Amino acid sequence: MKGVIRDVIPQLELFQPNSADDALALLAEHGSDAWVYAGGLDTLDWFKDRVKRPRVVVDLGGIDSMREIRTTADGIEIGAMARLIDVVNHPDIQARFPALALSAKTAASPQIRNQGTLGGNVGQDTRCWYYRDGWTCYRAGGNICYASPPTAMNREHCILGASRCVAVNPSDTAPVLVALDAEMVIRRGRAERVVPAAEFFVGPEIDIERMTALEAGDLLMSIRVPSTWSGARVYFEKVRDRDTWDFALVNVATALRESGGVIQDARVVVNGVAPTPVRLTAVENAIRGQARNEQTANRAGDVSIQGTVALAQNGFKVNLMRNLVRRSIRDEVMNEV
Amino acid sequence: MSQEIIEVTEETTQPGVSRRSFIKGAIAASAAVSSTNYLFRSNGGAVLAQAPAAGAVDRLITVTVNGRSRRVEVPPMETLATTLRYKLGLTGTKIGCDRAECGACTVLVDGTPHYGCSLLTHSVRGREVTTIEGLEAEDGTLHPVQQAVLEEQGFQCAFCMSGFIMNSVALLNENPSPTRKQAAEWLSGNLCRCADYDKILTSVQRAAEITRGA
């Protein structure tokens, strides 16, 4: 075998376009040889470990228009390159979608939030420690999953939606965006398409080598958060081992619209439990039309874990997910950022 | 200005075989015989940076550090921490993990704390970088955060210190009177393995007092 070293970024070609059009032209030209570089945090890990080595890197950092956060007729449109800290601090987001601001604030660490982007947060790759360390598993183009055998270490892997690969989506903002019925605006050359957040995240059954709908040549331009859930009761909570710089063991985003103490409509989304954020429609159905009380919350928790399949070491995630879904309905919303 | 191409290197793999598909091919081949040979650990050996071909020279760029503009040759994928330490002689910025986790490399870019190990030098062109070496006034007066650390004997081994100090400077610029809790949240992206957190927070409180003229 060849020597392996996990240090020092190999030489790559770097492009720093100043406009989205130029970026898209580069992506079109280089196809699958190109890597889209947003905040660079997830990216540099891969490059420094020499595990992923594209030929061409397209740095979006110079495209100011992609950092804009705009209030639109129907909500807020957040440029994919808006920094997480801008999402946390934006007055309109705080006022209308405080759970989104809170979720961005729980991501990583302050320095990362100063640099990392919302687009990068939703587009980031999984943190499966086998895959990230360069093991040639399914996700890396191989034909095996190292994380699922009984001897494997899978405390932080999935309990839902596994399909050969048992890695989970690590994003904190993703479940909130799904709960808020956000839409992802994607460009490819001159063509634009709009994908609901729930469909943006892709499981291994669709493509085992990527986490999102983005394919070579695609650029996530912005994320539209419609007014639909503005002002509704939206609960977000993240449970992690360390209070900073740690990924969710499980996180939950629950949006409820109530009238007269009765739940009219709901979105219940969890992440950290499956290859994609999971919208728990069975839970939503179970609580729609019910009074928001402890009994409903308990019922929601119980329904949430139907169909879960624990691996050897992550059985606790089932309990944790049930408890989080339960308290997302039962408890006071604390969206202070 | 339209797109600026920073560096172009020649195709380094065989003609007609894109590098990515070649890597995948190599990995798939090795995975097939992997069970006892640990071949999953190999990169396949196909991809190596070769000496840049003609026309693909490293670029001379201008970076502004501690108020001074410096012309420096920086390969496209070089991180700011490396440039500071190895090209500009500013070794006060430390590399503790090189993976954006520990904060020892924290520097200010336009006043905002960043992990210098995880920021490309090419992306700070036109921006103001401030490092620990840039905090002292011309006459040698220390920044209040530095002064406070001296007074409180904050930190032990101090390998994390530059990063903490730079992050604290940004904190006090933003919030001149942080509570300990606010300071801890702001500084939570910095690790101190000696775990001198108690004295670090006390130093930040003292720095705030000095800033306020107390």
Place this chain on the structure above:
Amino acid sequence: MADYKLLGKNYQTPDLYAKVTGRSRYAEDHRAEGMVFAKLLSSPMPHARVRSINYDAALALPGVVGILTPDDLPDEVDAPNEAALTMEPRYEGEPILAVAAVSEQIASDAIELIDIDLEPLEFVLDPLDSLKPGGPNARSEGNTTIGRELGEIKWTAADLAGLAAGEIPMDAEAAQEWSFGDLEAGFAEADVIVEEHSYNQSTSHQPLESRTTMAYWEDGKLYIYPSVQSTARAVGPMARWAGVEPSNVVLINEFTGGGFGGKISGYVHAQIPILLSKKIGRPVMMRITRREENMIGRGRPGVQARIRLGMRADGRITALDIHGIGDQGPYGRSGDAMNVAGIGSLCYQPLACRMRGTNVYTNTPPRGPQRAPGGVQSMTMLEPIIQKAAKLLGLDQVEVHKINAPEGQARFGPPGLNGEQGNVSSAFAREAIDIGAELFNWEERKERSGQRNGSKVTGVGMTLSAYSAGASGVDGLFVLRPDGRLYIQSGVGNLGTGSAFDTMRAAAEGLDMPWEKCEVAWGDTSRHLPWSCSQGGSSTTHAHTRANWAAVADAKLKMQEIAAQDLGGAPEDYEIGGERVYRRGNRSQGLSFAQIAQRAIDLGGKYDGHELPEDINGMTTASATALAGQGLMGVAKDNYEEGGRRMSFVAGFAEVEVDIETGNIKIVDYAAGSDAGTILHPKTYEGQIFGGAIQGFSVALASKWVYDRQWGLMVAKRFYSNRPPGMLDVPHEAPMKWGNADLPDPFNPLGAKGIGEAAQGAGSGAVANAIADALESLGEGNGDFHRSPVTRDMILTKLEQAPSGHDRLTAHV
């Protein structure tokens, strides 16, 4: 406490200005003309034999200047020690060869050009697997050391009969054993006997500065810029690895970015830049990455144990019986497992005690001493068991600790050859407990045990922790020069604990010298430094206050003799103070320090260092000889009475809040009372108390290794997966509280002892107890983890009686 002018006062250590301005240079901050960079090819397997290596393509890469392979190392090392490079790597990440190139980029690229053929060998991760009949061995020669020799221990099927999987047979073969008292009688006397299995995980040291090293050669001399804990003590090992005399080594290391026991007197991998720079004739910088540091940078041996404890109705511990298995990694010998009872028998003074243990080799990173080796394991493992016994008897945790606490020159540990146990120089453990209890407000706070706030439940816990606190027999050296200033030489490494400078203040204190007129030379052996203690085990504070006090006595006598010679009378008629030597009762008759320094030079001989004491270390002799003739020299070996082993004590108190729906554990508050004699410098002392406590919290709550069991490879390699604590993971909203008994150790002229070691077990034990206390309130057995760290998954599965995915003692999950 005596009324000192300097000791016990806060001051600014002389290294701090350079640190806050970024001028301090750590290993990777040094540069040398023509310097090249080394990168390592490390083993991708847990145990393998290198069948062949082909590095022709690497050498041919433009910019590559050389390669160092195991063939370039001078001698085979004796098992069970490790070599800098090896053809039989015994853990993932063990270095096989190194490439030097003009840039890190090229060196890294070259590593990928190397063809290496590895034959995978049998490996073992969990010590208990290796002890099973027919279980694998980490080394071909055996799985343990018996005495000084490598050997093999396998338990028999009969040993394991009747035990559940992973349980430890109490009486099966062990490599080591000691005992005192009548164990059987002790258990017979007990009103409660608690028997549990317990596991304390291995953890990496992970100092923030890795063991990066730069080296070059000039005129046959090695110039080395490492990151070591001890300056003086690292010279010998570096010389050995370089194959030269210690006098041909110049070691420069003024600032060290942490060590925690992992860099005490150097590290074998320093040999790589030493030999590579010699081979290629250019300075070599070997930057060790975080990933590499995690593998080669030492770890605390995990301990798996079966523990049986007997307690009388009044709380007195009558018997303690432990069978402990130490996870040794592939090399060396550690005392951690046997120390579980060693330290336990000090803190709890059991009437009878037996410790049986075996260190088992595994294909995991090499172990070494980590802050209170065995002591932290002792506190973390024994405390919840003691607490459980106390609960069964309805006793208060503080009372139980007090009734068992050592006092005076208490005895502890294994009996010596004469059948007598060793003793401590002093123990004021009860005072430490009382101080901590008062600061924490124990009486009031313990009422919060089990209090519910929604899904959160409160627990409180305390621990008495002890560990070694001082070495002896090293040298003090300083020169009073005619400029009236005192130049103090420190061979002590500068880890920022303060002891490198705090102990030098003893010289100033003894001579009544203003600190502003003192200069400390440290961190560069070309500056003529004296022999120092090995800087681990909190040795320095005690050792170097003694050494400097001995040098003070030497200097004072010389001053008195000179004064008597010049001004008449007998030496004992003269006193020292106010930077003068003067006749008792007549301050005006005397000599200033500046004058006496000049007179010492005039007189020569012993006065200015031209004649030296015979009992000082050769390194001190060489340094003193180089400094001779510059002024009045104080130089002496510490020959003060020992009085016993120096041990310091810390009583830690913690309140935690456990969220039973998420498993979140919040440490609400922590306070510590200590007995470490005279405090030299309150602020650095506080740093040790809380820094140690927080490292203890991480033992109890977070830090661990995780290994894939099929492939034998570590998966939790990143900080976010092995989880050292950040600021938000520890109490931060208000300063934590500490106090010290301030009772001087009778066997130190200044009463001082070290503190860093004992501080850590206080943190881990108190938090482990507090978690158990919180969860036990929800139902009997809910607090029984007996495994550290206690993570969120463990709490959730425990409370739901769900399967946890591994046996309680399983290592590295």
